[in-house]
Amino acid sequence: MECKDVGILAMDMYFPPTCVQQEALEVHDGASKGKYTIGLGQDCMAFCSEVEDVISMSLTVVKSLLEKYHIDPKLIGRLEVGSETVIDKSKSIKTWLMQIFEESGNTDIEGVDSSNACYGGTAALLNCVNWVESRCWDGRYGLVVCTDSAVYAEGPARPTGGAAAIAMLIGPNAPISFESKYRASHMAHVYDFYKPDLASEYPVVDGKLSQTCYLMALDSCYRQYCAKYEKLVGEKFSISDADYCVFHSPYNKLVQKSFARLYFNDFMRNCSSVDNDAKEKLQPFANLTSEESYQSRDLEKGSQQLAKHLYDIKVQPSTLLPKQIGNMYTASLYAALASVIYNKHASLSGQRIVMFSYGSGLTSTMFSFKLNEGQHPFSLTNIASVLDVTAKLESRHVES
Numbered sequence: 001m002e003c004k005d006v007g008i009l010a011m012d013m014y015f016p017p018t019c020v021q022q023e024a025l026e027v028h029d030g031a032s033k034g035k036y037t038i039g040l041g042q043d044c045m046a047f048c049s050e051v052e053d054v055i056s057m058s059l060t061v062v063k064s065l066l067e068k069y070h071i072d073p074k075l076i077g078r079l080e081v082g083s084e085t086v087i088d089k090s091k092s093i094k095t096w097l098m099q100i101f102e103e104s105g106n107t108d109i110e111g112v113d114s115s116n117a118c119y120g121g122t123a124a125l126l127n128c129v130n131w132v133e134s135r136c137w138d139g140r141y142g143l144v145v146c147t148d149s150a151v152y153a154e155g156p157a158r159p160t161g162g163a164a165a166i167a168m169l170i171g172p173n174a175p176i177s178f179e180s181k182y183r184a185s186h187m188a189h190v191y192d193f194y195k196p197d198l199a200s201e202y203p204v205v206d207g208k209l210s211q212t213c214y215l216m217a218l219d220s221c222y223r224q225y226c227a228k229y230e231k232l233v234g235e236k237f238s239i240s241d242a243d244y245c246v247f248h249s250p251y252n253k254l255v256q257k258s259f260a261r262l263y264f265n266d267f268m269r270n271c272s273s274v275d276n277d278a279k280e281k282l283q284p285f286a287n288l289t290s291e292e293s294y295q296s297r298d299l300e301k302g303s304q305q306l307a308k309h310l311y312d313i314k315v316q317p318s319t320l321l322p323k324q325i326g327n328m329y330t331a332s333l334y335a336a337l338a339s340v341i342y343n344k345h346a347s348l349s350g351q352r353i354v355m356f357s358y359g360s361g362l363t364s365t366m367f368s369f370k371l372n373e374g375q376h377p378f379s380l381t382n383i384a385s386v387l388d389v390t391a392k393l394e395s396r397h398v399e400s
C-alpha cells in the first residue's frame, strides 16, 4: 500500500453559536479599557450554553465532516480524541462518538482519548499519523477530534476561556502533509496549570508561570527542530524558511510574544532573518542568561516591535479564529491552522507551516507541514469552503 505524504486530508470545525465581546466583558468585570482586547489581544469569547458540551460538539463535528466530504463511516479505522475537559474519569469521549459508527456497523476502530492540558489533540494527531505510517495500517482513514470547553474561575484568567471542536481526517497523499523528520519535543514536570479538583471544571492556574514555561518550551523545541533540520538538510533553518508560524493560542498576546521569541532565537543564532538594524537593537540583550531573558520587559517589547513586520505576514493569518473564539485548549492550535487554510488557501501550495503545540504540566512539540493543493474533495480549496469561517462567525449570537 502506498503511504506517502501522510497528513491532514480534510478538516471541519464546530464552535458554539453563543459568544461575548471582550469589550463588553471588560466593562462587566470592571477591568480597564483595552485590557482584554489589547492587553490579551482577544476580540470575542465563545461559550457553551446549558444545551451543549464537549461530547455534543464532537458528535456534531464528526457527523458534519463525514457528510461534507462524503466519507463512509466504515472507512474510519482509527479514531483518537484529544481533550482536557474530563466528563468521566474512565469512559472516553471516543466511546460516545462510536454511536455514529455503530449505526453503520463499524465497530472495528482503534484509539481512545489522549489528555494533557492543551496538548492532547497533538498526541491524538501523532498517534493517527504513526498508525497510518505503521505496519498495522489497514488502508482506512484515521480521524482526530479535538474538543474542549475552557472555563476559568472569576479573576484575570476568565477572559481567556473559549470552546470548540475540530475534526481532522488523516491519510496518505494529504494536502497538509507532515515533515516527520524534523519534529522536536520538550517535556517536563511543572505545576503551571492543572486540575486537581475533580469536581470542578476550573483549573488551578499560575498565569505568569505558564507563560514562562510556554516560552521556555518554545525555545527548546525550536533549537532542536533547527538542529534536526540542519543535520538532515545541511542548511541553517530560520523563520525565513517558514511561510507561516502557527502557535497554540490561549490568548493572542502570548502568540505575539512567541513569534518575537523565535526572532530573538534567530538573532542569537546569527541568522539572516534578522536584519542589521535589528541585530544592533538586540545586541544589549545578547549576554542575558536565559532566565533573565524571560523576565526582561525591554527585550519582550523590543523584539515584538522588531518582529512585527514578519508577524503580520507569517502569523497574523492564523489568529482569526483564536481571537474570535478564545482558548479552545486542544483545538486552539488546529483552529489557528484552520485560519491559515481559510485565509490563504489559494497561495499555500509548496509552502511550509511550522506548528508549535503546548500543553501545561508540561508537554510540547514543534513540527511542520508541507502544503499542496491536493485533489477534490481533499483539496485546500474544499477544506476552506467546508470551514466556512466568515459565515459561521457572523451567524453567532452575541450575548450581553
Ligand SMILES: CC(C)(COP(=O)(O)OP(=O)(O)OC[C@H]1O[C@@H](n2cnc3c(N)ncnc32)[C@H](O)[C@@H]1OP(=O)(O)O)[C@@H](O)C(=O)NCCC(=O)NCCS
Residues within 6 Å of the ligand: 032, 033, 034, 035, 036, 038, 039, 040, 118, 156, 157, 158, 160, 193, 205, 206, 207, 208, 210, 211, 214, 250, 251, 253, 327, 358, 360
Ligand atoms: C494571561 C494572564 C496571566 C493575564 O493576567 P493579568 O493579571 O490580567 O495580567 P496583566 O496585568 O499582566 O495584563 C495582561 C496584559 O495586558 C496589558 N494590559 C493591562 N491593562 C491594559 C489596558 N487597559 N490596555 C492595554 N493593555 C493592558 C498588560 O500590560 C499585559 O500586557 P503584557 O503581557 O504585554 O505585559 C491571565 O489571563 C491568565 O492566567 N490566563 C490563563 C493563562 C493560560 O492560558 N495559561 C495557559 C498557557 S498555555
